[in-house]
Amino acid sequence: MDYFLHTLVVCVIYSTFAVSLNLELGFTGLYNFGHVAFFGIGAYTSALLSLAGFPAAVSLFLGMAAAGAAGALLAVPALRLTGDYFGIATLAFGEMIRLFFLNERWLTKGPMGLPGIPRPFGIHGGVSGLPFYLLLSVVLGVGVFLLAYRITRSPFGRALKVVREDEYVAQALGKNVLSLKVRIVAVGSLLAGLAGALYGHYITYISPSDFTLNETILVLLCVVLGGRGTQWGPVLGAFLVIFFQEFLRFLPIPVDFGRVVAPIQGMVYGAVLILLMLKRPEGILPEYRV
Amino acid sequence: MSTYYAQLLLNGVIAGSVYALFAVGLTMVYGIFRFINFAHGELIAWGAYLTLLFSQFLPFSIAVLPALGLTMILGISQDRYVYSPLRRRSRITLLIASIGLSYLLRNALRLVWGSDLQTYGFEAVRGLSFGALNITRTQLAMVVAALLFLGFLYGLLKFTMLGKGLRAAADNMELAEIMGIDMKRVGTTVWTLSALFAGVGGVLIGLDTNLEPMMGLTNLIKSFAAVLLGGAGNVWGALLGGLFIGVAENLGVAFLSPGYKDAVSFALIVLLLLFRPAGIFGITGGVR
């Protein structure tokens, strides 16, 4: 039962992360492959502030803000790039941030990471705190979901889709494409930062190896599998992927084979991405009725 | 003091000649097919690791042959099973498939060989000295091999019908097809060459450093920086770009903490994309 609750918490956190990526990737067509950087910035900022004694609400909020600010800062120059190039630039940016976490030991303790991150709002650590943390995650997760819902089912969301489909037409229709993109990246980064902060406070120990390209691919899989450009797609994708992941951990695998689980998992994810693109690129929940 | 920098410069040129091989392979694919093959890095890694495998029971210089052969097959398979079927789809679809493929191949590598560092196990041999500059035999071999392969490519592109077909196709694919150039053959050639260069480069890099599963990704980013520098699709630009990256990285060690060495290429990419996306010698597009 506890393990089930744990899986749910991770699902909710990753749903939030996936929803934030979907705003950029699914609705606006921005291939942000460095999205994990903002997850990480949110996690580290919130963790550092909490460890320094700030109350949880402040740490969470500032974690979000830091991630959002970083997103806006990156966005303004980077969004002049087209598709592929934006993808590579954000990928490079994500790796740079990871290297920053790794090398700036005075701040982040480098590869040792930050242990002992306090649970927020007096929630207990360990198993006893699980239901309460789940509640917290769900509350925040639902909030994020509703925010994304409001944004995407509005003229703003419509404008994003126009930008995604045809930037020249968007400009001809009077949409300030750069401004729209910067705004959605700021929002997406902010929400990713919240997810990251939630993550850090949950597992109570973070290190740079938690925020690598692997995590970007994982969240990309969630969005792409569940259905890009839909409200529920990223949530569905996150639940499927995380349940699969945790299920694998749960299987009684003989110790000798323990080391093969991770690579096989990775191969499955890679294969799923390829097969999805070949057979059903829109994902499980399609955006338009075809 | 200046010999310190001269040595760094030399190291940079040596590393750069191998990066040039990677970059040339990547840019050739871009030139014809107009997308960045994320899985190019894994061709580098697989070339290196397969050589390791075969060198267990073959002399090293022989082991390289089947390893490279398999790498080339891997490159062609990438196209046949993943990229070709997706040719007509949107860019994002290709991009995601390419990321998925790279993830698949990287994890397959980890599955077979594990996450620990591996080496080819050559003993450290006393190197050669030219004045105050040192170069190991391995490094010398790297440069020579790189030059040989690049020279071979030059000859191919300039003097053979196949090479001319490649250049025509890179310039204008539809027109080339109408002119009767066999696009299937061009495609296969490009993937073979790309994989060959990646594999060779991987072996060469492996001679100088350790093998580890992330080597594909790290070198992909460097290749990409080099490709960008020279202008995507521009083979000679990629070559120069590779050299530049090698030198920049090694000279950078004098100023940055070694942990940030890889970041040099990242930072270059970000800077280039922001200020000169067309590269130093490149061309741009626009609205029709």
Next chain:
Amino acid sequence: MAVCDVSLELGNTPVTGLVGPNGSGKTTLFHMITGFYPLDKGRIRFGGEEISGRAPHEISRMGMVRTFQHTRVLPFLSTRENLLSAVPKQRGERLTSLFIRPGAVKEEEKQNRFRAEEILDMIHLAPLAEELSGRLSYGQQKLLELGRVLMARPKMILLDEPTAGINPTLIRRLVEILKELTRRGVQVFLIEHNMPLVAEICDRVFVMDSGNLIFSGSPGDAIKDAGVIEAYLGRENYAP
């Protein structure tokens, strides 16, 4: 050079045509006027204001709206959504307004929908309002593009070959809509190859050839001008 030394003034002319053989630089000129291509030299003025060097979306918001040579509807949006997305300064496109003033956003959206209905009727696409615009026929897409332009409440519209490839019935419809527009005070500037149409609806015509402006005057005079005739017949292309 695609366009070289072109100087033209539209003044208050209701409908102006821009004609010339293929490759004469007409579309390029449109791109330059609407901000999609940069100007190497020269200035552009609209409504008394200088617009050269401004971003395309700014120029569009100032009231100069254009279509493209090949239809560019947004295929995965419905016909109605295509129209709704064409209103330039929507309150609902501001993030803050979405959350602070939801009522105002809703109200404006309602008004926009109302106008969209009117325009759907005007372009005869009301029964296809919910259809994905990618499924419409070529001619219907052209009408949709025109409808989009109308939603933007333009002061002036630039149409790039609006009748290319569509059947005579639809051409008639298009002409009706254009006439209605000029009645409402919207200026029309259009690129066309359909000479009889140009003669019918244009008050004035500019002729371009190889990037230069070679004639300015009434359509009737254009057909008789020696330079114009040579431009068309001196090449492989003939005017239709």
